[in-house]
Amino acid sequence: MPNNNKEMLDESERCRAAVEEKLGGFFTAEGAGSPKLIESMRYSLLAGGKRIRPILCIKFCEAAGGKLDDAIDAACAIEMLHTYSLIHDDLPCMDNSDMRRGKPSNHKKFGEFTATLAGDALQAAAFETLTNSNVPADAIVEMTRMLAQSAGPYGICGGQHLDVHSISNPLSKAGLTEIHNLKTAALIAASAKIGVAAGGGSHEQLKAAEEYALAVGFAFQVRDDVLDVISTTTELGKPMGADIENNKQTFAMILGVDKCEEMILAETQKAIAALEGKFERTEFLAWFAQLLAERKK
Numbered sequence: 001m002p003n004n005n006k007e008m009l010d011e012s013e014r015c016r017a018a019v020e021e022k023l024g025g026f027f028t029a030e031g032a033g034s035p036k037l038i039e040s041m042r043y044s045l046l047a048g049g050k051r052i053r054p055i056l057c058i059k060f061c062e063a064a065g066g067k068l069d070d071a072i073d074a075a076c077a078i079e080m081l082h083t084y085s086l087i088h089d090d091l092p093c094m095d096n097s098d099m100r101r102g103k104p105s106n107h108k109k110f111g112e113f114t115a116t117l118a119g120d121a122l123q124a125a126a127f128e129t130l131t132n133s134n135v136p137a138d139a140i141v142e143m144t145r146m147l148a149q150s151a152g153p154y155g156i157c158g159g160q161h162l163d164v165h166s167i168s169n170p171l172s173k174a175g176l177t178e179i180h181n182l183k184t185a186a187l188i189a190a191s192a193k194i195g196v197a198a199g200g201g202s203h204e205q206l207k208a209a210e211e212y213a214l215a216v217g218f219a220f221q222v223r224d225d226v227l228d229v230i231s232t233t234t235e236l237g238k239p240m241g242a243d244i245e246n247n248k249q250t251f252a253m254i255l256g257v258d259k260c261e262e263m264i265l266a267e268t269q270k271a272i273a274a275l276e277g278k279f280e281r282t283e284f285l286a287w288f289a290q291l292l293a294e295r296k297k
Contacts, residue, residue: 008287012055015075018068019054020046022076026125040110040118041125045083047101052220052292053078053188057195059288060209063279066135066199073133074143074194080126081147082187085156087119094164095248123151135198143194150190159183163248171249177218184224185217208278215271216289219264223295225250226260268293 023045027038054075061071090097090105091112098108107115130147133140149155159182166179192213196205229252251260271289275282 005287008284008291011284012288012291015055015058015068016051018058018072019051019075019079022072023079026076026080026129036110037114037117037121040106040114041122043109044087044100044106044118045080045122047103049101051079053082053191055288056188056191056213056216056285057198059284060192060195060201061199062195063281063285064196064199064201064205066195066201070133070135071195071198073129074198075191077126077130077147078187078191078194080122080129081151084119084122084126085151085160085187087115087122089160091115094160133198135200139197139200143197146190146193146197150186155182155186155190159186167248171254173251173254176249176251176254180218180221181214184221185214188217188220189213205278208274211274212271212285212289215267215274216292219267219271219289219293222251222260222264222267223293225252226257226264227295227297228252229257264293 026045027042057075057078058068058071061074062068086100087106089095090100091107097105099105103109105115106118110118126147127144130144131140133143135143151157153161159179162175162179163183166175171179189210190213192209193206196209201209228250251263255263268289272282272286275285279285
């Protein structure tokens with residue numbers, strides 16, 4: 001880990017706190033819509049978490065020459081869409097998880113009907129929020145395209161569908177990689193690219209951001225696979241060994257923990273290398289990639 005660890009942690013907290021403050025102001029109007037649905041949406045949206053995707057959005061915006069205010073709406077939109085995916089991911093028809101971030105999953109607290117609609121509503125709200133970004137209209141159009149692409153059949157939904165249908169079919173390393181790239185890395189890559197677009201970055205910077213984020217996203221998912229084997233329920237905030245219980249195939253099961261650690265290191269190095277010569281300030285982004293690679297929860 002870099003020597004300026006405290007400085008980087010402070011910078012991460014600055015971005016995270018800005019996102020938390022902004023998110024807290026959403027879905028507060030009285031007398032509009034269903035109060036129980038709104039409560040369900042806020043329950044998951046404000047449940048904490050690492051806020052990795054919004055932080056990446058803000059920091060890539062700043063790296064491309066923009067400022068936090070240019071990216072804050074986009075960052076919140078990304079977190080809304082991510083939260084929708086987590087709510088749906090936990091449903092009994094998918095991963096069937098009873099806990100998320102140390103609390104009952106949305107469907108365990110509010111029921112499957114309300115949880116499903118809360119996810120749907122958060123996805124819609126994500127795009128509404130993105131259109132309010134304080135950037136030129138052409139940038140908003142491009143950012144909207146990026147977010148939509150990461151959420152649909154070539155992103156989260158496609159990855160989730162492949163993931164569920166792989167339970168009864170043996171997967172190769174390539175097949176599992178495809179699932180991870182769609183289900184996890186696609187939104188992380190979109191977060192980075194949306195940040196560059198919000199900051200008015202170049203085409204070259206967009207490509208570098210995508211390369212960085214795809215590598216980080218892949219390493220992130222492989223780390224998740226490892227933690228599901230070696231961590232505890234308390235540390236994870238969700239049931240340990242859920243993948244084994246659900247008969248899901250993971251890199252940890254196919255390749256073993258040691259090989260996974262090698263893959264995480266290689267992908268992290270690839271991510272950091274992608275930044276070289278493309279942005280003026282990359283210290284935080286390089287540090288952040290290492291932080292995610294070494295995380296314990």
